[in-house]
Amino acid sequence: MAEFLVKVADERGRLLQQVENGYSQSEVRDRFVQQGYLVYWVKPRGLFTGSMRVGGRKVKQSQFVIFNQQFLTLIKAGLPILSSLDLLIKRHKPGQMRSLLENVRDRVKGGELLSDAFAAQRTFPKIYTTKMLAGEKSCNIEEVLSRYIAFQRLALTFKKKLAVSLVYPTLLVIVVMCMVVFLITYVVPQFAKLFENLNAQLPAITVLMLAIGQGAQKYAPYLAIGLVALIIFLWRWKNTDRGADQIDGFILRVPLLGQIWLKYQVANFARMLSTLLAGGLPLVPSLETAGASMSSRRILNGIAEAATRVREGRTLSGSLEEQKMFPDLSVEMIEVGESTGALPAMLNSVAEFYEEDVQTALGAAMALIEPVILIIMAVFVGGVLISLYLPIFTLGSGGAIH
Numbered sequence: 001m002a003e004f005l006v007k008v009a010d011e012r013g014r015l016l017q018q019v020e021n022g023y024s025q026s027e028v029r030d031r032f033v034q035q036g037y038l039v040y041w042v043k044p045r046g047l048f049t050g051s052m053r054v055g056g057r058k059v060k061q062s063q064f065v066i067f068n069q070q071f072l073t074l075i076k077a078g079l080p081i082l083s084s085l086d087l088l089i090k091r092h093k094p095g096q097m098r099s100l101l102e103n104v105r106d107r108v109k110g111g112e113l114l115s116d117a118f119a120a121q122r123t124f125p126k127i128y129t130t131k132m133l134a135g136e137k138s139c140n141i142e143e144v145l146s147r148y149i150a151f152q153r154l155a156l157t158f159k160k161k162l163a164v165s166l167v168y169p170t171l172l173v174i175v176v177m178c179m180v181v182f183l184i185t186y187v188v189p190q191f192a193k194l195f196e197n198l199n200a201q202l203p204a205i206t207v208l209m210l211a212i213g214q215g216a217q218k219y220a221p222y223l224a225i226g227l228v229a230l231i232i233f234l235w236r237w238k239n240t241d242r243g244a245d246q247i248d249g250f251i252l253r254v255p256l257l258g259q260i261w262l263k264y265q266v267a268n269f270a271r272m273l274s275t276l277l278a279g280g281l282p283l284v285p286s287l288e289t290a291g292a293s294m295s296s297r298r299i300l301n302g303i304a305e306a307a308t309r310v311r312e313g314r315t316l317s318g319s320l321e322e323q324k325m326f327p328d329l330s331v332e333m334i335e336v337g338e339s340t341g342a343l344p345a346m347l348n349s350v351a352e353f354y355e356e357d358v359q360t361a362l363g364a365a366m367a368l369i370e371p372v373i374l375i376i377m378a379v380f381v382g383g384v385l386i387s388l389y390l391p392i393f394t395l396g397s398g399g400a401i402h
Contacts, residue, residue, distance in 0.1 A: 004028045008037035015040075018119045018129075021292045034311075035285075059097055059123055065152045067097070072145040081114060100124075114141075127151075127272055130289045131279045144279050151275045155268075158355055162264075165362050169369055176377045183384050185220055188213025191388045202391050209387040244297035252298070256368075260361050265296045266330050267354035269303065274347035284311050299325060316343070330354070 006028060007017045016037075020028050029042045067088060074084035085105040092098040100121050107117035115133035118124045128148060135144030192210045195202060202210070216223070237243035252258040269290055276286035284307055291303030306319035317335035320326045330350050337346025 004042050006032060006042050007040040008032050009040065010037060016113075016116060018116065019122055021126075021288070059100070061152065061156060063097060064124070064128075065149060065156065067101075068145055068149050068152075072142065072149065075142055075145070082108060125293065126289055127276065127293055130281065130285070131276060134276075134279045134281045138280050140280075147275055147279055151271060154271065158267075161359060162362065165359070165366055169366055169373070172370065172373050176373060179377070180380065183381065184213050184216045186217075188384070188388065189217045195391060203387075203394075205387045206391055209384060241297065245301070248296050248298040251296075256361070256365050260358055260365065261296070262299075262325075263327070263354045263361070264358050265294060265299045266326060267351045267358060269294060269299070270330070270347045270354070271351035274344045274351065277344040277347070283316065287316075302326075327354075 004020050006020050009015050029039050032039050070088055071084055089101045104117040108114055113136055115129050115136055119129040131144045131148055135141040192214055238247050251261050272290040272293055273286055276289055287307040291300055294300040302323035302325045309319040310316055315338055317331050317338055321331045333346055333350050337343040
């Protein structure tokens, strides 16, 4: 999917301009026409620079949650939106967040909707601007902000738990890699100099290890440059549709970890969709917004296809089941929620179930991976040391090595 800049007019004649995700200009145009808007033009994002922020950094999630908590408190206290923004701007130190809020305030003063002013920054989450728009239409911004803050708190808590689970294995992998590099590029070449002075006939395993060490030391700069170039290539390739799709396919096929990644995405999707539906948004726009927030390209494309089928009159559960991607249990729970008219509540249950499942499965995976890493490290380091000390043991035992 690509991003397009859309300029439309609503039924009251107000001009709206926003960034929208879509597969093509015609698909985005048709989507707005079906919603009753008069479409002036649809342009690929790369062809427009206007007043949008291009390439701006993302605001930290925790920082944005704190801003919204303060914003909600001021609104509940009865302050107008502009006065609340002015107070919050004064509390922020000069920097990116303050400049963004100043731009939002200026746009609101100029007559733009608050949701449009935030969307124009192209920095804040789309789920936030979409919910804000729903709150403005229903004159219930306070409830919308409360729901968004609750959603973000849950998301932050879940991410922190995952991060804590991954700290030790990540440090272990880094230490192992540093040890391997040190052994191969420094220790092994030092032994090579020692064996040259001994003029000894070396075992085959020692000759092989010395050749690897000397080659690694000789070509280390070129290997480092090649590794950096490969990382840059992969980073750019993953941002293409084909690259992202193939990387997603590879991740999903990885034993154990692939299922954890899938369940994590399903939990995020269910939580976002529930929050949007509870805020009063229709199902199809909620699906499109929640789908566009997915970090997995395959799931993103699957949700977009499901949204198209829902727009045609199909059920959500049936549309998701056709994608052959979502776990059967999640589809069955969504089907129950649709049939009972309690879809937002059931989506919350789906999110809670899979969040707990992800934490349990990740804990089990880490418990398995940690000893595997230690065993691999022990075998590798032991093999290197044996290959280096074997000639010395042979000499010490009185063997003739000439």
